Every structure is written in C-alpha cells, then in structure tokens.
Amino acid sequence: MTLAIDPKSRRVRLDPRDPKFFGDPYPAYAAIRAETPAFFWEDYGFWCFASHADVSALLRDRRFGRQILHVMSREALGWPEPKAHLKPFDALERHSILEMEPPEHTRLRNLVNRAFVSRQVERLAPRIALADERIDAFVRDGRAELIAAFATPIPVAVIADLLGAPREMGPKLLDWSHRMVAMYQFGVTRAVEDGAAAAATDFADFMRGYARARRADLKDDLISQLLIAESEEGRLSEDELVTTCILILNAGHEATVHAIGNAVKTILERALDPRELFADPQTTAAAVEEFLRLDPPLHLFTRYALEDVEVAGVRFRQGDRIGLLLGAANRDPERFPDPDAFDPTRDPNPHVAFGAGIHFCVGAPLARLEMATAPPILFERLPRLRLAERPRCRDAFHFHGVEALEVAWG
C-alpha cells in the first residue's frame, strides 16, 4: 500500500482503490491518526477527520450540513451544470432526507421515524427469522458463500415488508439499489452514471405506480403512513413520497448486508465463541455494538461548511467539503482503549457507526434487531462454521464489506 503522510502540511496520499487499503483500512487509519488526525486527503481533494472527538463533534456541528445548495448557488460553488444524463438520479436525490437540512429534513424525518419506533420494528422479528429458511436452502451443501446466500436476502425482505413493498420485488429492488448506490463510490465512470440513471428511472416509475395503487389499499405499513401524510395537504409531496420509499429501501439493506457479513467474519477470523456472545439478549446487544464499532460497513460521510469556520486549525470557507471517517473514529485509542481488540464488555461503547446528530441513522433499531437475530441463528444451526477461504473485501472503500464469504461446516 502506498501511503504518504506529510505531517507538516498535513497532506496524505492514499489511493482508496488500493486493495491493501480497502481490504484492511485500519492500519492506515492508525498511521494517519497518529501523525495528523485532521488531514487533507489528496486523492479525494478534501480535508478529512480521523479522531473520534472530531468526527463525533462534526457530525453534530450545525455549521456543517449534508446539503449546501440551500445556502449557495452552483455558480458560487464553482460547480458545473448538472449532467443531463443524470437527471433521473438527481431528481431522486433532491428529495432525499439524507440530502436535506432543516426545516424540510425535520418534517420528513418525523414522518419516517414513526415507522422505526421499537414497537413497530419488533413486529418484524418473525420476518427476520427467515434466516432459518435461508439456511435450510443450503445446509445440505456443506459449504456456502454467505453474502449471497444469507446476508443479502434477509435485509431486503425485511425492509420491503416494513415499507409494504411486494416481497417478490426483492431481486429487482436489489438490482436497482446496487446500481444507484454505485454512484457513491470513488471514481464514478459514465457507465456507472448511465446505470444509476436507468435504475433511478425504473425504480421511480415502479414506486409511483405502486403508491398510486396502494392509495386505495391502506394497511399497517410505512407506505400507508406516508400516503396518509401525503393526502393531508402540504405534509408530503408525491415526489418526496417516491424518494423516501426508495431511500428507505436502499439504505434499509445495503449497510445491513455488510454489517451482518462483517460480524460473521469477525467471529470466524477471531475464533470467538458464538455461544458466549449470544448467551442472552444483553450479551447479544453488547456484541452487536462491538461488531459495529470494530468493523462498521460505512466508513466515509461528507459535510459542507455552511459558513466560514475554523476546525482543528484549518480554515474552511462556506461551501468547502469535509470527510468524516467513521471507521477510523471507531478505532481511536483515545476513546477506545485497545481499539483493535474485540471487547463486547466496553461500556459505554460510543461508536459512530450509525452517525450522530440530526442525520443519525433512522434505521438503527431495525439494523440492531437484524444483527441480533440473523447471526445467532446462523451459528446455532451451523455450530461448526469455519472460513473456507480468506474473505475478500469489496472494492468500494467507504462501503466496507466482504465481497465473498466462503464458509464450510461439518
């Protein structure tokens, strides 16, 4: 791995597509943090933060926002005109709560939040037990690739249920979502852009048609709650409804797949004892937090300076972008003693795997429930589970997950 750190200028060169880096980014984070926890990452072209104190504070700092176009024009930012071929994708982004700031953000988030209160989420527990069905499908084979066979199908089925989307749409939803999420990777090509735009068009068409059909068929699901809000004048536009459903479907499984994959990998690589980890609901909950701290699935989120501001001795102008390294913050020895060790007894465990502040993950209770349900079922059914091959990480640095998790048992 070519990592060049210049502590004087606080500039770092590190290719996010270097397999040695995305395969295990933690040694590079540790080296950078030790020299300069705030650094200009040349390959991205913006300042990044790697200490827990900075990341946690900046996630909550209202002088920074996910959106900038509400306070500055594209012209003032020096941004080029939006690309015509990305119009369908941009149209969805425009109404995404992730890309909004208050007051729009608050209004939409309150609507979505209702679906995620614990009582609602707990009703999904039996659905997550579809883990058993997945295992039944491959148990006789003696080996499996767990990302495709286990970690991927569960979250998409659960989130489709919560939203109220038809279950048989699962594979289609996965395909659209993968093509759209590819836009957040480093070095996006025209082919990726075209794929994302086509997926956004198809996904939005489907969602619009489905929502219209469901207006006359309200049930006890999130889409019905959003439809009711839409019909009560002014609370939600149809475009917002369509985008919100798509965001929930995408965000609702992409990260969870890899959170489950990373947790299973941690258990197997470190030869942890699943019976001890998952002995009761308390130990299970603590283990889930430690899996998320040690190897979170999302590593980089950005913010814009909404005003001129100075942080860690760096002066930012309104409109400047910064990067917050969640995966680095979670291994900061200043906050987590012996940060590379798996220690579920950490209490408190203030990891930032779900972010913090106003954009804190709305799906955290659901993700936690899925992580507390699926891996224990896997290890209970297959107690002799072992790695059959060294897990390969995906070439997508900030979606930190395993591409293939080949396992065997028996």
Ligand code: HEM
């Ligand atoms: C382990 C799995 C998950 C992880 C690690 C994760 C992580 C995150 C993080 C870090 C953010 C904040 C982004 C930022 O501050 O810029 C976020 C936001 C969000 N997450 Fe998750 N997430 C997970 C699962 C889910 C699930 C299951 C859903 C279900 C709907 C979900 C829906 C969302 C939404 C809608 C937002 C935007 C919230 C807002 O902007 O107010 N996530 N997530």
